Amino acid sequence: MIEFEKALKLILENTPDPAGICKVPLSDASGRVLASDVVSDVDIPPFNKSAMDGFALRAEDLEVVPANLNVVMDIPAGTTPSGPIGPGEAASVMTGAPIPQGSNTVVQVEWTSGFGEKTVKIDRSVNAGANVSPLGEIVENGATVLSKGTLIDVEEVALLAAVGCDPVPVFELPSVAILTTGDEIVAPSEKPGPSQIRDTNGPALAAFVRSLGLNPVLLHRVGDDVETLRRAVTEGLEYDCLIMSGGVSAGAYDFVEDVLKELDVTIHTRRIAVKPGKPTIFGTHDNKMIFGLPGNPVSGIVIARLLVETALRVRMGQNNSGIVTVRARLTKDIRKKANRAWYIHGTLSSGNEITVTPVANRGSADLPAAARGNCLIVTPKGETLIERDSTVDVVVWERSW
Ligand code: AMP
Numbered sequence: 001m002i003e004f005e006k007a008l009k010l011i012l013e014n015t016p017d018p019a020g021i022c023k024v025p026l027s028d029a030s031g032r033v034l035a036s037d038v039v040s041d042v043d044i045p046p047f048n049k050s051a052m053d054g055f056a057l058r059a060e061d062l063e064v065v066p067a068n069l070n071v072v073m074d075i076p077a078g079t080t081p082s083g084p085i086g087p088g089e090a091a092s093v094m095t096g097a098p099i100p101q102g103s104n105t106v107v108q109v110e111w112t113s114g115f116g117e118k119t120v121k122i123d124r125s126v127n128a129g130a131n132v133s134p135l136g137e138i139v140e141n142g143a144t145v146l147s148k149g150t151l152i153d154v155e156e157v158a159l160l161a162a163v164g165c166d167p168v169p170v171f172e173l174p175s176v177a178i179l180t181t182g183d184e185i186v187a188p189s190e191k192p193g194p195s196q197i198r199d200t201n202g203p204a205l206a207a208f209v210r211s212l213g214l215n216p217v218l219l220h221r222v223g224d225d226v227e228t229l230r231r232a233v234t235e236g237l238e239y240d241c242l243i244m245s246g247g248v249s250a251g252a253y254d255f256v257e258d259v260l261k262e263l264d265v266t267i268h269t270r271r272i273a274v275k276p277g278k279p280t281i282f283g284t285h286d287n288k289m290i291f292g293l294p295g296n297p298v299s300g301i302v303i304a305r306l307l308v309e310t311a312l313r314v315r316m317g318q319n320n321s322g323i324v325t326v327r328a329r330l331t332k333d334i335r336k337k338a339n340r341a342w343y344i345h346g347t348l349s350s351g352n353e354i355t356v357t358p359v360a361n362r363g364s365a366d367l368p369a370a371a372r373g374n375c376l377i378v379t380p381k382g383e384t385l386i387e388r389d390s391t392v393d394v395v396v397w398e399r400s401w
């Protein structure tokens with residue numbers, strides 16, 4: 001049995017690099033990972049830009065206020081000033097429009113007698129540079145605005161659009177297959193017969209994979225016999241990542257590890273000092289990675305969120321791919337055994353202070369408890385009591401609270 005951190009390290013060391021690079025339209029780029037640095041082809045703003053609706057003028061003309069200035073031009077957004085302005089002159093200018101040469105500041109319209117007249121009375125003085133965003137202030141032409149390995153979210157899409165990056169170079173998505181094992185497992189749409197249960201891991205793992213922006217293929221539900229399993233795994237090894245559920249413990253019908261070895265998969269981890277999820281297998285075969293997750297429903301989900309997600313993000317080329325934790329105040333004592341690190345579903349609440357409350361659970365089949373939680377409380381190996389009011393690490397995921 002190896003430590004959780006060691007297992008994570010081993011998994012990441014053996015996670016294959018992203019497959020290749022392709023270009024996608026900007027409109028399809030969110031959720032993808034940038035495959036190269038992105039450089040701006042423009043200055044932003046591209047001219048000295050007014051940040052207000054008002055009057056562009058020379059700050060020097062406002063040494064005495066109120067001041068009356070001649071309005072010599074009007075500059076709506078999207079137009080170019082017809083020429084420079086001189087002393088005693090002003091241009092009415094709209095937000096986002098270039099200010100004319102000769103002007104060095106903008107006075108907002110609220111501090112003036114208003115638009116539409118040949119002269120304007122300016123009531124308040126302003127400093128030179130006020131309400132003007134100078135050329136290149138935000139981004140200089142040629143500057144790197146985003147780096148390779150960045151996950152593209154809403155803000156990144158906006159920035160890519162601003163610098164004209166369309167289509168966008170991204171890493172190809174790994175293909176992911178899911179294979180659930182167990183003679184007792186039936187489809188969720190079926191009414192289980194005696195001694196049967198519904199397959200919760202297949203749909204859950206598919207949803208998990210989809211949450212990473214990938215398109216999983218739900219391969220099969222297979223029974224616990226070596227021959228069928230071998231055929232299904234052989235098919236699963238066609239994919240960049242094969243996620244299996246069940247058949248990895250010490251049972252007489254747990255054949256996953258044997259079949260993987262038989263098919264030349266190199267096994268890097270097979271027992272991890274973590275609860276839930278101890279019998280987790282990670283293996284590689286050429287450029288493919290294979291996870292054998294425990295069949296217990298909560299175990300599979302927890303290991304997916306902790307280990308599979310981290311590995312898949314690396315495989316997708318994302319550079320900040322680690323497990324995301326926040327610190328929170330624990331509202332109840334947690335008692336545990338010292339032998340492993342425990343990851344316990346909790347409810348995280350935000351507000352003036354972040355607190356976390358462990359969800360009472362009846363073990364790793366307790367899906368209602370897992371569903372009540374919105375995070376995982378990290379309780380380290382070696383500890384037996386984590387006291388109420390202590391500060392703990394909490395694993396969070398997107399939209400988890
Ligand atoms: P295993 O890892 O195959 O020994 O399974 C451990 C426990 O998880 C057993 O109680 C199984 O019935 C249950 N289990 C295995 N696979 C699934 C699945 N796909 N959906 C729900 N429960 C499962």
Ligand code: MG
Pocket residue numbers: 181182183224246247295
């Ligand atoms: Mg089984």
